[in-house]
Amino acid sequence: MDGRPSHEPGTPRMSRHDWWGIVLEAPDPRALARFYSELLGWEIAKEDADGAAIAPPEGVAYIAFQYADGYVPPVWPAQEGAQRMTMHLDFEVVDLQAAVAHALELGAREADHQPQENVTVMLDPAGHPFCLYVDGSGS
Structure with a gap:
């Protein structure tokens, strides 16, 4: 994809800038992040009042969860x-x-x-x- 960097093999994951993920809306995003963190054995990489994200131990993918008012x-x-x-x-x-x-x-x-x-x-x-x-x- 244009605009995304390429990295040499072995580049430390936290210094990469080609992360990708999906975002799920939820009425309680932090609780949903804990559910998927425990389900998959992934760490909670970020958490704040409006959401959270989990990431696997390796790679540059993530699943994020954001608060959605009126979630259905x-x-x-x-x-x-x-x-x-x-x-x-x-x-x-x-x-x-x-x-x-x-x-x-x-x-x-x-x-x-x-x-x-x-x-x-x-x-x-x-x-x-x-x-x-x-x-x-x-x-």
Whole structure:
């Protein structure tokens, strides 16, 4: 992408300037950051009154959470006249049952509609859908 720097291999991550991420709106962004931090084992990299961000131990990606006044959670699956899901997160796991149990312990819930055998659609505490899946390719 024009305007983004390139870095030599081995450049320390905190001195890089090519970070990228996604931002989820939430009624309590700091609580949602703690949920995903515990779910993924990522550190809370930033936290203030309006939001928070988490980052993995390596790489330059992040998930941020920002306060949204009047937040309305999306529905899954889509329903006419209801707030539609505009994106969702996917996380590959090696033990789907254990990953689902862990997410439930942290406050997620399973969605009623489950479209695939190797995927479990979950709803985070703010209602955002996310998928836990195992590689169905057999490799």
